[in-house]
Amino acid sequence: MTDPAKSVIAIENALTDRYGEGTLVEHLKKAHVDGFLTADQYGIADCLAH
Numbered sequence: 001m002t003d004p005a006k007s008v009i010a011i012e013n014a015l016t017d018r019y020g021e022g023t024l025v026e027h028l029k030k031a032h033v034d035g036f037l038t039a040d041q042y043g044i045a046d047c048l049a050h
Contacts, residue, residue, distance in 0.1 A: 019031075028042060028046055
């Protein structure tokens with residue numbers, strides 16, 4: 001597994017712990033709205049999630 005893939009899995013696990021059930025894309029949007037991700041971080045993570 002590549003490092004970016006491991007990072008996406010780690011992010012997904014952390015956001016699922018925080019927000020509960022939902023998709024990675026939904027969690028990323030919530031994290032961005034809540035101020036946990038900058039616009040740049042959100043853009044990069046969203047690209048990796050698709």
